[in-house]
Amino acid sequence: MTDENLDWISVGRTDDLPRGRVKTVTARTTSICLVHFDGQWSAMNNHCPHQRGPLGEGSIEKGVDGKCWIRCPWHGWDFDPLTGKPPGGHEDSGQQMYPVDIRDGEIFIGIAPEPPHETTVTDVMVDTLSNWGIQSVFGMVGHSNLGLADAIRRAVVDGRMRFFGIRHEGAAAFAASAYGKLTGTPAACLTIAGPGATNLLTGLWDAKVDRAPVIALTGQVQTQVMGPGAFQDIDLLSAFAAVTRFSQPVLGSSNHAELASLACKTAIVEQDVAHLIFPDDVQTILSDQKAGAPDGRMSSAPVIPAASEIDKAAGMILGARRPIIVAGHGAIHMRDQIAALAERLDAPVLTTFKAKGLIPDSHPNAAGVLGRSGTPVASWFMNEADLIIALGTSFSNHTGIERGKTIIHVDHERMQLGKFHPVALPVWGDIAAFCDALAARDCKSPDAGNQIPELAERREIWKREKNTRLAENTGHGIHSLAIFEALGRLVPDDTIFAVDVGNNTYSFGRYLETKGSQRVLMSGYLGSIGFGFPAAMGAWAATQDKEDLKGRKIVAISGDGGFGQYPMEFTTAVKYGMDITHILLHNGELGKISKEQRSGEWPVWETDLQNPGFAAFARLCGGHGVKVTDAADIDTAIHEALEHPGPALVEFMTDAELV
Template identity: 55%
Template structure:
């Protein structure tokens, strides 16, 4: 005699009267959806999935005594699950009523069987990818569950965003700040294509990033299935590593190689997961670790290149150092060399803040978003030592001076034009070797410290003059960033958007121990707010985070303010609102065109922030600017400050 298995009873309704006579509803028992019907005084629990296409029967109705599937009208007995003459009836489950509450009896759930996505996500965590930004959806649920398991173990942090573009921007910013990859995560079709802009931002700014996408089941690929996009082909242009995970793949090896490519190439890696592959049993396959898989990258430069560079430095009387974003993790050694040479140090816009503007050798930003201090010393120099910079037009490094270029990317060396000495090597190692040469590189150097201080004095006097300008049409950006210089926490991470707000930020905000995150080469509007989310994932509440955007940029991903509230991110957002795409207007006029289609109609950003559950502030007079910014930075939790600004005072 077969023994009846033990049932575990799950309360699904507190009161049976909730489900009226002649109605059905979906209830949840354990991990199972159940269709609960109430017909002729009897409650019956049935499988919720129609056996034809999986239609949710709890969303159906009882018509003429039969339970009708909401998707295609197939009929079942609401008591026994029979479909009449067809051999495709529904399974039923035991029901009991106690104290008017309804319980459903299920057999003990089988323990979770480890899947290929479980061990792939575990491999991802082992390799140090512990932040994931994305959106859960129908074609990535198996992969999502693997991410959930690791999050519940405390091994990773998942941040659910409102738009997949924000996920990839957040992951890009995370990589720019830390040098390590984070993951962005999306469903098939439009969810995956929404990742594209942020992935390109990461690619062109050399930020390591991992994209994980769901995909429709393999058996329907090529049939024009709902949300079917060939994601491997779609990602070919942006992804350095780009693979579909298949049944017979070496699953953990694919994940290990994806992350290895992202780290070593500082590029985009993409894995796409067909729906049915996500739940395959892992069998004997185990998660991998990075042990023994990545070599040390402290490469020394060739001796002849190093010797030539040292000789050039020794001969120069007024050398300067220009550092770019690529040198952001090597500034200790670079500043030590500058102090030995007593030479000015300036940065590209992407490198802003890598040396504090309060340092005696700092000259601020060079180029279009820069200061006249930096351009003055470049023009006075007899040697440019360019480290980790890309020679973009925005920076405007002159070719008319002798140049030593140091970079760990051989393709970046002499990329746009010939330089006098191209030195290939890991930056800290290379600068350390130059530093060790001691006496010969210090000879004949002009001490420019007093001259640097003089030029700062002249520039600050000029800024004071500009602060007196007013037209009565809003606060000047100069006043905003002068005030922010005084009130922003000295170790804040500053996330910058695109437009006139960014130019003013680069020119007028004086850095201390800040980090700056921006969409550099791609120059994508809307970057600042998602970038702040990526920064928060990296540092949590250990450092303040401030996002600065114009009204055009903030509206790109304005809904992500709800993400700040959901996770209680201590992020401050400053919106410069001038009701115009001011940078575009400026370009139209500079090009001889009429101003056209750049006016904006905006909501009240402050009230919007309040409606989301954060602090919303607004200031439209310079008299209240300082006190309002002070309130903003002292607030604990997500907050937004809307500043009415003059589009012409930048």
């Protein structure tokens, strides 16, 4: 090809490379070893033919023959600095060379025009994922997923996907899990083979046990070295077997569009984890397959509760004097129907922690969270109830639903009904349809009083109790109640909270008053420390993808122990301009564990933490950070953080005993 037909790409200036040196440069996407030797310039293919070692990271050394050679830094293969030929090489051997042109001190390398892109296996599969609605991918680009990463890059360039490069793959899985919990649709997480893949497992277990859809995309070593134990070669199919509902390797002979479609359908329909394994060499195989899509493969079929079950439920409610409603996360999208039924029955509504905010605390029928993270108001009505209408709850032992009570349990998943113990009436069906059917009937007992005035009285007692607690001061830090009282007042009515675990979470569940249409994301059944901030990243991504979530504020809650798990993800949030306000309760210890040691009559041991200044850390990362030591400054600090257009961290120095 003549020089005039080449694309001339600038790769730097002559001052950048001293005589007798080599360096790696990139012309468009071509990796080149640039050489300045003996007053001349040359450019050759950067990959040593042995194992693709980077010649540009090598050096020019004098051989035993007295001649100077470029020496590959990996295994010592030699090449002529100006011709690219090896010692004793034939005329047709050696490195591919590229013409070099120096123009006013600027170095240009001539390369052939970029050929049209040819569709690969991973192009087909990424296009299929996109057609199924996968919009956000969290992960890390690495040596065993480069072909897949390039297919994702093309989707990003086309505006069909977003990619968020994280600092630890565990955070990618937590972010994808939170995305699934919030939207009911999957995000994807991308890793390399070996340790990158195994780092996903904790976050994927979080998704699995909380029934959140996630797509895991893991690189793998080349097929010809799988099995004997090559570098980063582990049996990913076995490693992921327990945590996935669908897990398949992608082979050259696979039906690639079908594999991607089945992964998406499994994640969405089963609300579970689907996993695809991509051997390195398969990723760039050319393909003439067409991308898959959900058309003709999905149905909308809400299960309407049987009329006989509605009749039974109505009869049981008619016979109850003190019915209550307990709403779980499975009922999170039925807030209007649940509120209407509660108002019809003059019944208090208690929520599980995962469903906190389903009915706002400002609603007359709201009794707050039930259980270990709950309020005495909810406990009171649980104790006094003679009928529990449990909607979309899994009866976690942390929630504390009294098993000895008469229970109507409604869920759209049959396996959840009476899962841990028998109930008086299990009802399989859509929760909204159940509530609508009962709200249309006159099924309130004439002997049942109106519990709402009593509820208002119990809430007032709890308010006075909180005011008493606010006065507590041991001189060791701010009371968590003061923080969450202010936060509840100051955040928008549609805030999405991502909470971690520990004392900070118990205080959040107990003290923060929800309003409007707020949502809470948590690591429910897994209860994993470190969930909070990565979950906030997943929630923020969802607000960019989903029209019904756009503009909603994301607030992360954690203690110093939880944030310390993935602190560098704050730089991820800065990189992508994520508008996340992080409320960090810093007490210098794993406070919940200290409390458990004391209550179990163990000595308190190894729960103290050596921490940096987290507010200063946030500023060093490029975000907003402020440290608060005085309760008088709480409102101002939270307000400023909420107003900051990007990642903001408020570090509250708190008392581990005042929770």
